Amino acid sequence: MQDLWSEDLAAQAHRGQQLGSALCACDGSCHTLWGSLRIAGVNNTMKGEASTLAELMAPFLRDGMRVLIGGSADPGVLCGIGRIHAPRIPAFTVIDKCRAPLALIDEFASAKGVACRTLHLDLLDLDGTEQWDQIVLHYTADFMDAHLRSRLFRNLAGSLAPGGTLICATMTGESPPADRQPEMEAAYIARATALLKDSLPTPELICDLVRGAGLRLLKIHQTARARRSHAGMDVVDTSSIIVAGK
Numbered sequence: 433m434q435d436l437w438s439e440d441l442a443a444q445a446h447r448g449q450q451l452g453s454a455l456c457a458c459d460g461s462c463h464t465l466w467g468s469l470r471i472a473g474v475n476n477t478m479k480g481e482a483s484t485l486a487e488l489m490a491p492f493l494r495d496g497m498r499v500l501i502g503g504s505a506d507p508g509v510l511c512g513i514g515r516i517h518a519p520r521i522p523a524f525t526v527i528d529k530c531r532a533p534l535a536l537i538d539e540f541a542s543a544k545g546v547a548c549r550t551l552h553l554d555l556l557d558l559d560g561t562e563q564w565d566q567i568v569l570h571y572t573a574d575f576m577d578a579h580l581r582s583r584l585f586r587n588l589a590g591s592l593a594p595g596g597t598l599i600c601a602t603m604t605g606e607s608p609p610a611d612r613q614p615e616m617e618a619a620y621i622a623r624a625t626a627l628l629k630d631s632l633p634t635p636e637l638i639c640d641l642v643r644g645a646g647l648r649l650l651k652i653h654q655t656a657r658a659r660r661s662h663a664g665m666d667v668v669d670t671s672s673i674i675v676a677g678k
């Protein structure tokens with residue numbers, strides 16, 4: 433039997449690009465590129481953590497569940513969560529504030545014959561009218577301003593049926609202690625400045641390399657391109673044309 437939750441990433445990248453161009457109004461048109469980044473392995477929805485999620489979710493899986501996926505850039509999260517629930521097939525709802533991924537998910541679900549409702553909605557506007565037995569938030573909170581997250585979690589709690597579960601995957605990290613922040617900022621700026629300084633070879637270095645290769649320098653022409661100012665240091669990028677003879 434064909435895997436219900438298998439994805440054709442190449443076809444999805446192509447269709448996602450079409451739908452994104454027509455429907456995505458997000459910063460950076462992120463949904464236009466999402467499928468291409470996924471097939472290139474730059475972002476990898478759930479890979480590597482699927483087994484951990486399956487283990488953590490296993491005790492909470494029941495027949496006839498209503499599952500909400502809060503924010504999904506393509507059918508990837510639906511498929512990952514669908515696989516965890518298999519052989520059960522819950523009643524899925526996917527909410528996103530952008531129409532582009534929802535259109536792609538609609539097409540995926542209808543091609544596979546999966547019951548999946550999509551709602552074009554901001555999760556921050558959920559009012560608890562509708563309730564779900566499980567809500568899955570897969571790295572959606574990461575893409576929200578920090579001050580909005582408490583409202584997000586209050587809304588999600590209000591949309592969980594009694595006994596329901598929230599499954600939240602998100603990036604977390606330790607903040608540096610306040611007294612070490614100036615030190616860390618200075619180290620960051622020093623590193624960035626060094627990288628900037630070292631990022632382009634000097635014309636002298638290239639000339640040395642050309643001479644070192646046994647050639648004679650005949651002409652050097654330089655055109656100033658851009659002036660960058662960083663951490664109080666002015667850097668002028670130049671385009672150099674070097675003519676050398678043998």
Ligand SMILES: C[S@@+](CC[C@H](N)C(=O)[O-])C[C@H]1O[C@@H](n2cnc3c(N)ncnc32)[C@H](O)[C@@H]1O
Binds near residue numbers: 477
């Ligand atoms: C970058 S994606 C990552 C989601 C998931 N990990 C995936 O692989 O699809 C985050 C998704 O959440 C959606 N999103 C972010 N904030 C939202 C909000 N307040 N309400 C609804 N959707 C939101 C974005 O439009 C995007 O599709």
